[in-house]
Amino acid sequence: MEKTQTESSPVVIQSVQSDGVFNAGIILTETNYDVWFQIMEMHLVKREKLSYIRSSTKSSEESSKEYEKWYTYEIWDALSKAFYDGSDELQVFTLNQKAFSTKQNGQPLSKFYGELIEIFRELDHRDKVVMKDPEDVVIYRRSVERLRVHIFLAGLDEEFNQVRGEILRKEIISDLEECYSLIRREDARQSKLNKKVDSETSAMIARQQPQRKFVDKSSLHCTHCKKNGHTKEHCFEIIGYPDWWDTRKKNTKHESKTAVAESTSTTDLRKESLVQIATSVSSGKALKTLTHVINSTWIIDSRATDHMTFDSRQVSQLKPSSQKHISTANGTTTSVIGDGSLRLTNELNLDSVLIVPSLDYNLLFVSQLTTYLSCVVIFWPDHCVFKDIQTKQTIGYGIRRGNLYYLEMSSTNTRKLSPALVADSSIKKGKSEIWLWHRRLSHRTTFPLSLNKNTVPFMVVHSDVWGPSKVSTIGGARCNNNGIPKNFPVGGMLPHLLLNVHRIHDYSTEVLEKTQCTFLFKGPWFANMDILATVDPANVHHIMSSNFSNFPKGPEFKRIFDILGDGIFNSDSDLWKNQRRFAQALMNRHSFYKFLVKSNQAKLEKGLIPILDHMSKQGTTVDLQDLFQRFTFDSTSLFVTGYDPGCLSIEFPKVRFLMALEDVEESIFYRHVVPESLWKLQRWLGIGEEKKLKKAKETLDSVIFELIQRKRREINEEILSKEIDGVDLLASYMHENKTIMGELKCADDNFLRDTVLNFMIAGRDTTSSALTWFFWLISKNPKAETKIREELTSIVPAEKLGKWWDFDTQKLNQLVYLHGALCEALRLYPPVPFQHKVPLVPHTLPSGHRAVPRTKILFSLYAMGRMKSIWGEDCLEFRPERWISESGGIKWEPSYKFFSFNAGPRTCLGKEVAFTQMKAVAAGVIHNYDIQVVEGQRPGPNVSIILYMKHGLKVRVHDRWAK
Numbered sequence: 001m002e003k004t005q006t007e008s009s010p011v012v013i014q015s016v017q018s019d020g021v022f023n024a025g026i027i028l029t030e031t032n033y034d035v036w037f038q039i040m041e042m043h044l045v046k047r048e049k050l051s052y053i054r055s056s057t058k059s060s061e062e063s064s065k066e067y068e069k070w071y072t073y074e075i076w077d078a079l080s081k082a083f084y085d086g087s088d089e090l091q092v093f094t095l096n097q098k099a100f101s102t103k104q105n106g107q108p109l110s111k112f113y114g115e116l117i118e119i120f121r122e123l124d125h126r127d128k129v130v131m132k133d134p135e136d137v138v139i140y141r142r143s144v145e146r147l148r149v150h151i152f153l154a155g156l157d158e159e160f161n162q163v164r165g166e167i168l169r170k171e172i173i174s175d176l177e178e179c180y181s182l183i184r185r186e187d188a189r190q191s192k193l194n195k196k197v198d199s200e201t202s203a204m205i206a207r208q209q210p211q212r213k214f215v216d217k218s219s220l221h222c223t224h225c226k227k228n229g230h231t232k233e234h235c236f237e238i239i240g241y242p243d244w245w246d247t248r249k250k251n252t253k254h255e256s257k258t259a260v261a262e263s264t265s266t267t268d269l270r271k272e273s274l275v276q277i278a279t280s281v282s283s284g285k286a287l288k289t290l291t292h293v294i295n296s297t298w299i300i301d302s303r304a305t306d307h308m309t310f311d312s313r314q315v316s317q318l319k320p321s322s323q324k325h326i327s328t329a330n331g332t333t334t335s336v337i338g339d340g341s342l343r344l345t346n347e348l349n350l351d352s353v354l355i356v357p358s359l360d361y362n363l364l365f366v367s368q369l370t371t372y373l374s375c376v377v378i379f380w381p382d383h384c385v386f387k388d389i390q391t392k393q394t395i396g397y398g399i400r401r402g403n404l405y406y407l408e409m410s411s412t413n414t415r416k417l418s419p420a421l422v423a424d425s426s427i428k429k430g431k432s433e434i435w436l437w438h439r440r441l442s443h444r445t446t447f448p449l450s451l452n453k454n455t456v457p458f459m460v461v462h463s464d465v466w467g468p469s470k471v472s473t474i475g476g477a478r479c480n481n482n483g484i485p486k487n488f489p490v491g492g493m494l495p496h497l498l499l500n501v502h503r504i505h506d507y508s509t510e511v512l513e514k515t516q517c518t519f520l521f522k523g524p525w526f527a528n529m530d531i532l533a534t535v536d537p538a539n540v541h542h543i544m545s546s547n548f549s550n551f552p553k554g555p556e557f558k559r560i561f562d563i564l565g566d567g568i569f570n571s572d573s574d575l576w577k578n579q580r581r582f583a584q585a586l587m588n589r590h591s592f593y594k595f596l597v598k599s600n601q602a603k604l605e606k607g608l609i610p611i612l613d614h615m616s617k618q619g620t621t622v623d624l625q626d627l628f629q630r631f632t633f634d635s636t637s638l639f640v641t642g643y644d645p646g647c648l649s650i651e652f653p654k655v656r657f658l659m660a661l662e663d664v665e666e667s668i669f670y671r672h673v674v675p676e677s678l679w680k681l682q683r684w685l686g687i688g689e690e691k692k693l694k695k696a697k698e699t700l701d702s703v704i705f706e707l708i709q710r711k712r713r714e715i716n717e718e719i720l721s722k723e724i725d726g727v728d729l730l731a732s733y734m735h736e737n738k739t740i741m742g743e744l745k746c747a748d749d750n751f752l753r754d755t756v757l758n759f760m761i762a763g764r765d766t767t768s769s770a771l772t773w774f775f776w777l778i779s780k781n782p783k784a785e786t787k788i789r790e791e792l793t794s795i796v797p798a799e800k801l802g803k804w805w806d807f808d809t810q811k812l813n814q815l816v817y818l819h820g821a822l823c824e825a826l827r828l829y830p831p832v833p834f835q836h837k838v839p840l841v842p843h844t845l846p847s848g849h850r851a852v853p854r855t856k857i858l859f860s861l862y863a864m865g866r867m868k869s870i871w872g873e874d875c876l877e878f879r880p881e882r883w884i885s886e887s888g889g890i891k892w893e894p895s896y897k898f899f900s901f902n903a904g905p906r907t908c909l910g911k912e913v914a915f916t917q918m919k920a921v922a923a924g925v926i927h928n929y930d931i932q933v934v935e936g937q938r939p940g941p942n943v944s945i946i947l948y949m950k951h952g953l954k955v956r957v958h959d960r961w962a963k
């Protein structure tokens with residue numbers, strides 16, 4: 001370690017990076033002692049030097065062996081005294097100070113937001129506010145959220161002043177996430193409109209084309225060639241023709257060429273220029289001229305000025321030959337005209353269109369346009385590749401960088417493209433495609449399309465500068481090849497679904513990957529089973545947050561999940577709102593959290609650990625999934641009902657309730673894949689899955705009603721006092737008075753039964769499923785396991801190293817790698833693998849798909865965690881590092897991308913509870929035991945509404961510290 005002084009950071013520990021000296025990767029400042037301390041300890045653990053800073057040996061002679069240790073300890077101790085006063089107050093003060101002083105200062109929006117989120121999360125951990133009244137808790141949370149929105153808005157760069165004002169003028173201020181999403185959209189729009197052109201692309205463009213500004217030269221006249229549009233000084237006949245001239249003059253009429261050259265090669269094309277071009281084409285005559293002027297580039301825009309209206313006849317009059325029709329999902333048609341023009345039917349309502357022949361188009365012009373436009377549709381026949389107008393060489397393909405799509409140039413660059421992108425393009429394979437590049441959606445959509453080989457390829461750029469995209473009908477084009485389910489005349493796509501039901505989650509992943517995140521599943525014509533499956537983050541955000549009120553779970557959800565009664569999962573509108581408000585208030589109570597941590601710890605120490613010890617001594621195998629289910633069942637029962645069913649015991653008792661829950665989940669899944677009329681008939685006849693469900697319901701009801709009676713008795717007999725014991729949910733519900741509960745019927749046993757069942761499913765099944773997949777992934781990734789162990793060791797006291805250790809919940813919450821590893825497991829194996837919603841009124845989604853009330857919208861959370869377009873090429877890899885930010889903290893991912901806990905107002909209420917439980921179990925088990933998965937197992941997901949492992953996870957357990 002080398003110690004130096006700098007102005008900004010009084011003490012700097014830097015790497016010297018040679019034999020054994022490490023790079024801490026973090027510089028100690030006045031404000032980051034907490035994080036710095038942990039990271040340094042991790043490094044020290046790795047090098048087995050922890051005793052140097054932990055054991056306070058007596059001061060030693062410089063010559064003695066112990067001197068080095070003593071000296072290091074002294075420095076460490078001095079640092080601690082200087083930077084950490086042992087209380088939370090300083091930390092909270094520092095964090096608040098940091099939050100208020102963090103500014104965007106020109107850095108990317110996501111980075112600035114991520115920094116704030118990290119600070120807020122830290123503050124949440126240290127929040128000690130205790131409130132008794134649930135109403136107050138809600139008000140308090142709202143007030144904190146409001147403050148955070150203000151901090152975020154205040155830190156933004158000036159360019160967001162306008163949108164900031166708009167947000168603040170709203171009657172109800174959005175929550176932080178919603179607010180971020182609004183700003184992000186504005187950021188994306190501005191970066192296209194003004195300055196943030198991707199530097200690489202600009203550099204490439206600059207090399208290929210001179211930079212010119214758009215100038216309206218229509219009034220200029222050349223006295224030399226007698227033509228309009230330029231002056232004598234710029235006449236090509238005098239100064240020579242540019243390189244691109246040959247290509248151009250084949251197609252263009254000379255009289256307008258200058259305007260063409262200027263407008264198509266501008267690098268500074270702004271909205272005004274677009275308006276100018278659009279205005280000039282608003283009359284049929286000008287349009288015709290411009291068609292030839294701009295190298296057969298036609299621009300039609302009805303939104304540019306009020307008086308312009310899009311007239312499809314104008315285009316078809318130009319080239320009314322050899323039309324081809326593209327059918328779209330909702331029945332509208334787009335006529336493709338053989339020579340490269342496009343006629344749009346009124347229904348399609350594409351009111352802002354740029355059509356560019358893409359063989360020889362001016363790349364610069366288009367790439368400039370794409371910085372302003374949200375959506376680019378390219379029709380690519382098989383022989384079509386992007387060509388450089390100057391060199392006439394193939395210049396490449398479309399490529400995505402971050403959220404933006406660019407035309408990647410130079411054939412050498414294609415080698416740099418990831419294989420999937422090149423393969424995706426399919427150009428070499430002789431396929432024709434429409435490429436829909438939707439910048440706002442941050443993904444590209446590809447639709448196979450049959451085009452006449454002789455047609456001139458063209459490109460349609462749909463402008464989103466002035467309003468929302470309406471390319472919906474193109475986005476919905478039906479695809480029935482390439483492994484995408486075929487739509488049979490009577491059965492629709494149901495046969496495909498039934499054939500693949502045993503691997504439904506992987507199957508939907510494959511289909512959604514092929515259809516670029518959204519797919520319309522057509523059910524049998526008689527069954528009202530059409531499903532719009534989507535994993536598109538923009539759609540998720542749109543449905544779950546921005547337009548939440550238009551997308552309830554709906555009556556069909558309620559029918560399918562009727563066993564959940566009026567519980568929180570199964571309700572909409574006010575019934576849901578009241579329940580959520582109340583449950584949230586209860587769960588935010590400090591006493592609840594304390595109770596949860598305590599009961600969880602007790603279950604771990606007195607339940608799980610003794611069983612693992614026993615298994616380790618016996619050398620027998622155990623089903624880890626079963627063990628975790630028992631663990632979470634007991635702990636969830638404790639905080640939901642206050643009773644411990646004791647099913648986590650060495651005898652592994654058969655628990656009726658547990659078995660019934662599993663039956664319920666499987667039967668409910670079955671209701672999702674068969675027509676409603678069929679399962680209703682089965683229910684009426686009392687056969688099949690419905691028979692199983694009925695029996696399971698009876699079991700659940702009898703157990704829960706018994707618990708309710710018992711609790712009521714105890715409350716009446718005052719065995720339970722409100723203050724001391726009323727921390728479990730059931731008791732809390734019973735204690736609450738009507739004012740707080742609003743419409744909720746807490747005195748009603750049926751309502752209490754629904755509440756208990758909903759929470760039992762929410763708490764037990766999800767967490768145990770997540771833990772099982774987590775341990776499976778860890779067993780496959782020993783490096784990750786080693787890193788988790790190193791991180792854990794860093795919070796074990798020196799004297800306890802190499803011995804059994806029981807971790808403190810607060811300390812676990814600060815671990816970054818462990819958190820990342822759990823998030824990674826939740827991403828790849830989300831315990832709730834799918835969800836659905838229904839629109840109240842017809843609605844066009846950001847992906848362009850039309851959502852109508854009779855069509856169910858289904859989100860596959862499982863597929864969403866496995867989309868290359870969302871998580872990158874390595875999406876199937878287990879890589880906890882993807883959750884670690886550059887500064888070493890936890891990286892924040894928006895909930896509409898990391899969807900495992902749901903997003904928007906219905907976000908999981910138990911997220912913190914779940915992380916607390918999972919971290920305690922993961923830490924306790926990984927630190928103290930070696931878990932060896934029995935060979936020969938091929939764990940796969942079952943078919944249910946909860947993502948269990950089909951055959952459990954058999955493991956052997958070894959005590960790491962056994963002598």
Ligand code: HEM
Pocket residue numbers: 568569580583759762763764766767770826830831832835899900901902905906907908909910911913914
């Ligand atoms: C790893 C563990 C967990 C995961 C992945 C998870 C995931 C989810 C998801 C996806 C939803 C939305 C379901 C839907 O609307 O259909 C949800 C809702 C909910 N979760 Fe969790 N959950 C977990 C643990 C917990 C725990 C431990 C609790 C409670 C103690 C809990 C309580 C709830 C509640 C009450 C809702 C309903 C929220 C509402 O509709 O407003 N969850 N959870």
